[in-house]
Amino acid sequence: MRRGTRLALVLMAAWVLAMVALPVRAQLQSGDLYGTVIDDQKQPLPGVTVTLTGVGAPQVQQSDAKGQFRFLNLYPGAYSLRAELEGFSTVERPDLTIKIGGKTSIEVTLSGAIKDVITVTGEAPLLDERRITQGSNVSTVELDKVPTARDPWSLLSQAPGVLVDRINVGGNESGQQSNFLGVGSGSRDNTFAVDGVILTDMNAVGGSATYFDFGAFEEVQFTVSSADVTVQTSGVTINQVTKRGTNEWRGNARYLDTDGSLQAKPALPNGNKIDKVEEYGLDVGGPVLKDHLWIWGAYGVSDIRNIAQGGQLDKTKLEDYNFKLNFQTGPANSGVLHYWTNNKLKEGRGAGPDREPAATHDQTTPQDIYKIEDTFLASSNWSITGLWSRDTGKFTLAPEGGLTPFIIVDADGVHRGTDYDFKQDATIDQARLDTSYFFNTGSAGHELKFGGSFREQENHSGTVWPHGNRVFSGAYIGLDDDQALVEFFRNRTVNIRSDYGAAWVQDTVTLNRMTANIGVRYDRQYLKNLPAFDAGQDAAQGLLPPIDFKGNNAGGFNWNTLEPRIGITYALGNDRQTLLRGTFSRYAEQLGQLPLATRVNPLGYSYAYFYFEDANHNLILDPSEVGSLQFAYTYNIDPANPGSVVTPSVNDRNLGPTLTDELTFGVDQGFGANLAVGLTLTYRDVHDIPEARYFIVDESGNTRLATRDDWVQSGTVTATLPNGQTVTKPVYDLRDGLTPTGGTLYTNGDRKQRYVGGTLSFTKRLANRWSARGHFTYNDWKWQIGSQYKKYDDPTDTVTDLTGFADENSPYFERSGGNKSDVFTGSRWSFNLNGIYQVAPDRPWGFDLAGNVTGREGYITPPFVKKGGAVGSRNVQLAAIDAFRNPDVYVFDARIDKDFHFNDFNLTLSVDGFNLLNESYVLQRERNANAGRFFQPNEELSPRVFRLGATLRFR
Numbered sequence: 001m002r003r004g005t006r007l008a009l010v011l012m013a014a015w016v017l018a019m020v021a022l023p024v025r026a027q028l029q030s031g032d033l034y035g036t037v038i039d040d041q042k043q044p045l046p047g048v049t050v051t052l053t054g055v056g057a058p059q060v061q062q063s064d065a066k067g068q069f070r071f072l073n074l075y076p077g078a079y080s081l082r083a084e085l086e087g088f089s090t091v092e093r094p095d096l097t098i099k100i101g102g103k104t105s106i107e108v109t110l111s112g113a114i115k116d117v118i119t120v121t122g123e124a125p126l127l128d129e130r131r132i133t134q135g136s137n138v139s140t141v142e143l144d145k146v147p148t149a150r151d152p153w154s155l156l157s158q159a160p161g162v163l164v165d166r167i168n169v170g171g172n173e174s175g176q177q178s179n180f181l182g183v184g185s186g187s188r189d190n191t192f193a194v195d196g197v198i199l200t201d202m203n204a205v206g207g208s209a210t211y212f213d214f215g216a217f218e219e220v221q222f223t224v225s226s227a228d229v230t231v232q233t234s235g236v237t238i239n240q241v242t243k244r245g246t247n248e249w250r251g252n253a254r255y256l257d258t259d260g261s262l263q264a265k266p267a268l269p270n271g272n273k274i275d276k277v278e279e280y281g282l283d284v285g286g287p288v289l290k291d292h293l294w295i296w297g298a299y300g301v302s303d304i305r306n307i308a309q310g311g312q313l314d315k316t317k318l319e320d321y322n323f324k325l326n327f328q329t330g331p332a333n334s335g336v337l338h339y340w341t342n343n344k345l346k347e348g349r350g351a352g353p354d355r356e357p358a359a360t361h362d363q364t365t366p367q368d369i370y371k372i373e374d375t376f377l378a379s380s381n382w383s384i385t386g387l388w389s390r391d392t393g394k395f396t397l398a399p400e401g402g403l404t405p406f407i408i409v410d411a412d413g414v415h416r417g418t419d420y421d422f423k424q425d426a427t428i429d430q431a432r433l434d435t436s437y438f439f440n441t442g443s444a445g446h447e448l449k450f451g452g453s454f455r456e457q458e459n460h461s462g463t464v465w466p467h468g469n470r471v472f473s474g475a476y477i478g479l480d481d482d483q484a485l486v487e488f489f490r491n492r493t494v495n496i497r498s499d500y501g502a503a504w505v506q507d508t509v510t511l512n513r514m515t516a517n518i519g520v521r522y523d524r525q526y527l528k529n530l531p532a533f534d535a536g537q538d539a540a541q542g543l544l545p546p547i548d549f550k551g552n553n554a555g556g557f558n559w560n561t562l563e564p565r566i567g568i569t570y571a572l573g574n575d576r577q578t579l580l581r582g583t584f585s586r587y588a589e590q591l592g593q594l595p596l597a598t599r600v601n602p603l604g605y606s607y608a609y610f611y612f613e614d615a616n617h618n619l620i621l622d623p624s625e626v627g628s629l630q631f632a633y634t635y636n637i638d639p640a641n642p643g644s645v646v647t648p649s650v651n652d653r654n655l656g657p658t659l660t661d662e663l664t665f666g667v668d669q670g671f672g673a674n675l676a677v678g679l680t681l682t683y684r685d686v687h688d689i690p691e692a693r694y695f696i697v698d699e700s701g702n703t704r705l706a707t708r709d710d711w712v713q714s715g716t717v718t719a720t721l722p723n724g725q726t727v728t729k730p731v732y733d734l735r736d737g738l739t740p741t742g743g744t745l746y747t748n749g750d751r752k753q754r755y756v757g758g759t760l761s762f763t764k765r766l767a768n769r770w771s772a773r774g775h776f777t778y779n780d781w782k783w784q785i786g787s788q789y790k791k792y793d794d795p796t797d798t799v800t801d802l803t804g805f806a807d808e809n810s811p812y813f814e815r816s817g818g819n820k821s822d823v824f825t826g827s828r829w830s831f832n833l834n835g836i837y838q839v840a841p842d843r844p845w846g847f848d849l850a851g852n853v854t855g856r857e858g859y860i861t862p863p864f865v866k867k868g869g870a871v872g873s874r875n876v877q878l879a880a881i882d883a884f885r886n887p888d889v890y891v892f893d894a895r896i897d898k899d900f901h902f903n904d905f906n907l908t909l910s911v912d913g914f915n916l917l918n919e920s921y922v923l924q925r926e927r928n929a930n931a932g933r934f935f936q937p938n939e940e941l942s943p944r945v946f947r948l949g950a951t952l953r954f955r
Contacts, residue, residue: 029196029241031102033071034130037063037083040111044068045085048110054079054096055246057291057328061380068445072383072436073334073375074098076219076241083108096124099137100221100241103130126676126763127579127668129515130508132567134183134225134664134680134759135159135237136773141766143217144951145850146834147893147912150214150256150279151302152192152238153178157832157854159222160680160759160775162236165816165825167854167891167923169942170258170914171277175304175316175346177207179816181825182224182236184684184755184781185660187814189235189590195242195338197371197389198430202457202498205592206235209391209428210342210367213300213320215254215281216242225664225682227567227583229504229519230434230451234587234660234684244326244336245294248955249286254279256949260307263945267920270311272942278303283322284954291328298322308351308819309939312360315347335374342367349397350419352819353938354926358401359415367393381438391428395461397421403466408619411475412932416619417466420489424461430454447508449519455500458530459593463492468537471619477866477873478717478930484614485632485868486621488540490606495530495551496597500590506565513576517567525591525657527554529601539621543608543634545643554597555651555746561588561659577670581680582663589657599636599649599746606647607635609872633872634742640697648695648743656748661685674765684755691749692802693792694871695741696734705745710738711795717865717876719929727878732796733869740871744802750786751805753812755779764835772835779828781812799864799875810881813860822924822938827857850895858886858921865929878929886922889941891915897949910949918944 037048044067052059055077061069081093088110098104104124136159138146148154149168156162161183166173179187192199192208201209223237231237258277266273278301285296304316322340329335346363371389378384401418408416434451468491474483506519529552536546563586572578598604612621613628621629631639638648666680694706714733720726734740757779764772783806793807800815801807813826833853840846860882864875897910924938 029075029100029239030073031076031098031100031104033074033079033081033096033098034103034105035069035081035108037067037069037085037108037110039088040109045088045110048083048085050108051082051084052079053082055244056294056326056334060331064380066440066445070380070438073385075244076100081106081108083110085110088112099139100219100239101133101223102137103128105129125670125673126765127577127670129569129571129576129579130510131569132227132517132583133223133231134666134682135221135223136775138220138222140218141836142773142834143214143220145836145848145895145897147850147852147895147914149174149914152212152220152240153180155220156180156222156236156238157830158773158834159224159236160761161224161757161777161779161830162222163825163827163830163856165820165823167889167941169891170274170912170945170947171304172272172274172306172942172945174277174302175211175318175344176349176818179814179820179825180236181814182234183682183757183759183777183779184662184686184753185224185233185235187235187825188592189233189587191233191235191237191590193237193239195240195336195371196373196387196432197369197391198455199369199391200590201426202500202590203424203426203459203496203593205590205594209393209426210369211318211320211344211365212240212342213281213298213322214279214302215252215300216283216298216320216322218243225583225585225662227517227565227585229449229506229521229563229565232502232521232523232588233590234662242322242324243283243285243296243298244324245285245287245296247287247290247294249284251282251284251954252951253282254949254951256280256947258945258947262948264918264943266940266943268309268937268940270309271940272309273307274942274945275305275307275313276303277305277947281320285324293328294326296322296324296326308348310351310353312351312357313348314351317345319343332377333374336371338371338373340369348400350819353933354413355415355819358399358405358417359407359419360400361397361419362400364396365393367391382435384435385433387430387432389430391426393426395422395424395426399466403464406467406620407465407470409470409472409476410619411473413476413926413928420466421464422461424459426457426459428455428457430456443511445510449506449508450504452503453501456497457593458495458497460495461492462494463489465489465491468539469621471614471621473619474614476928476930477868479611479868481617482613482615483611484619485873486610486612486629488537488544488608488610490534490536490544490603492605493532493534493603494598494601495532496593497528497530498526498591498593498597500525513571515569517565519565521563521565523559523561523563523588525559526557527591527593527597528552529554529597532603534603540608541610541629541631543637543639543642544606547602547643547645549601549603549645552600555600555655556653557651557655559588559591559657561657563588579668581666581668585662587660587662589659591657596651596746600647600651602645602647605635606637608637609633609635632868633740633870635872637742639742648741650695650743650745652745652747655690655746656688658686658690659688661687674767675762677762678760680759680761682755682757682759684753686753686755688748689751689753689805690746690803691751691789691792692744692746694794695743695745697739697741699737703741705792706734706738707791708793708795710734714869717867719863719865719878721863721879722884722935729797729865729876729878731867731869731876732794734871750788752784752786753781754784755781755812757781766836769838769841770835772833774831774833776831777829781826783809783812785809794871794874796867796874797877799862799877799881806881808881811860813881820924822861822927824860824862826860830856847896847898852893853891855888855890858888859923860885861925861927861935863927863929863935886925889921890917890919891941892917904955906953908949908951908953910951912947912949913944914947915941915944
């Protein structure tokens, strides 16, 4: 069945289901306003005409028998409300702010004794009794005023408990995605969304499928925990809403320049610093037909030139176009058409001390994204929203050294010569339907939400390896100097499709002081390998023959999960300024295409390794040295049957997703309308974590799993630690008579993670010239290794196991990749504090100040020694995983800006300073004890730098 036909059928089925089930829209790009109208005696007033004006067309509602009204699916921004009833005063509320996912509640009092218009100033209270998520919202003012490097990843420190693998000083890390963790959640469960469209790349699960124009954002929301059934995973959700046209023409133009001449000198020779970072762009929007049709467009460029540690130039250019058309066809129907395109041009990807320039890549990622959305208000109690989108994109990596040189890794672990060439085409289609239905049962109010979604991603990729191999220096992996290791590759051709279906239902019940959210979510996820062909190569001694692959079902597993969600809020005090909150949530892991699809794809990641005598020490397998090849091991190739279309690796047919069970308890305290403080305690139990177990052939010719009894000590490794201590660690190998098949079983194991953490946060809204927001998080996040894991694990103590996780009871960490491969993200504490202060705003010479302070525990740096064996090369751990940490990191950024007003125009001139204390914390070190540069810094915090900016606004 063609993709378009299948998607149309899913859309039709979802619409019919929604009509039958009285199903509600997700809070991915909008907020809601709830209100109650009362008289002087605190009695509800029905029949009050309530008019809301602001973004888009005016909306009108009538209060019901309980005096209640609601406005749903509101675009974030400023609104005004007017309440009118014959015989009563008219009340106006001109200062209402709607945030992404916010459920603003207000009470309006109409007086029968006063007939004039009463204007009530001041925003709605910060406390939200309907909120069942934890995280933070970054408003338009904060996006503009708080000093950051101006990309979504640089904002992550403002989300409580989120840990990032890099520190962006004024743009020195912009143009490349960051790896990040949430509160007890790994990077694979992170989600990216823009205007309701999920843009998570399921081929690089947890990453974004595209890049972004920071100047196009209206608001950014980070969610780290949620009992909302529309949130699938336990990870961090980065939810971005772009601007739109309104009933008034408005525009912005900006230019920001961070020049290397304004940066201090790095502490390390050839240390990482900025050469030049420029950002410029504009956006404009307004009415085509007032109250009915609005248009908005944006253009943005980020031109980033950084000097990596070692002196190499790393150049990135991001270019974005956005076009949006909002329409209101009548009081009950509205919608949007949105198109945006992005391209990333990068030269020198991976630049750093462990890669010479020829071994870095040039990258392109052109993307085209289309979205259609429509919202229908069937009545004042029922709204329906449908969305369809398509994301088509390419991803290429071309080695700067070309395809002629050889790929080598020298004795210091430096990649030289060149690297692989990679090309990928991807298409992501998705459809979504949400509805909300409101009704009352006695004195209880209900908001019933029901919805469903379908998403499909298809990837076609190919990899070419120059000369079909890569050679490692023997000295780097613990061999004699005359020896080397050659790794033979297929020119990989992989075609994968993954499908994701979901449905959810949730009832929000309000009864006096209590608000209860009770719901359940269903997810269905599965994978398919599509047909492909590879011609193989002769140099691998027959282990890489031609294969004509017809495709498969990736092992035959389907992930079908039910995830209950419960949230309770109780308001204390006459003014309801104290809220007690508690939630229970179950989350299911999102199914990434890698590694599960390629593990059981014979044209996926398949390698054959041989030792050889490198007689001339040139780290190239010369024709005269082919005769010295000695088989070492394979990965995902059965040496006994290398041409089989059935891989030696197996995915358990009963494989299920990692599950996370979460309990939270929180107390929020309001102090007036503009200050709120909260304490949240979080407990997470992460279980059903996958593990990989080696297959072997025993003496009887039986293929089975290797157990602990099959391993014997084969030797030791000895090294000197950074503190001068000499350590000796045992190394194990399979006993004689056992042969690895080159494959593993991927199955759910009995390892667990336990996360216990607390976050103290506060929000001070902009009032009396200042605003501030901050959080501090402390956690205890550790592995708990079970007996089944120990039974099948290689007893050699390695830094990570076959799945990249810990093999012992230790603090949780994740190793990053690329030029951050020596960064292990994980920290027991972190904090952020940012704020804005207006100096003499009523004076002509007035100006604004802003600051941003971030701190976290230093990155762990576990030393290791490489050691080969029958199952491959392993990084033998030399000390406890957190025995060596880099220094704790504290970064202070600040900004000063001045506004100049000219009729309808406003010019803002600004200076941002980053790493103002000019700290030079070590962020990465060489960890291989066999390397000549052992424990020398590979990266330090980029030095102090200043950015100059000018922004011109029209209205």
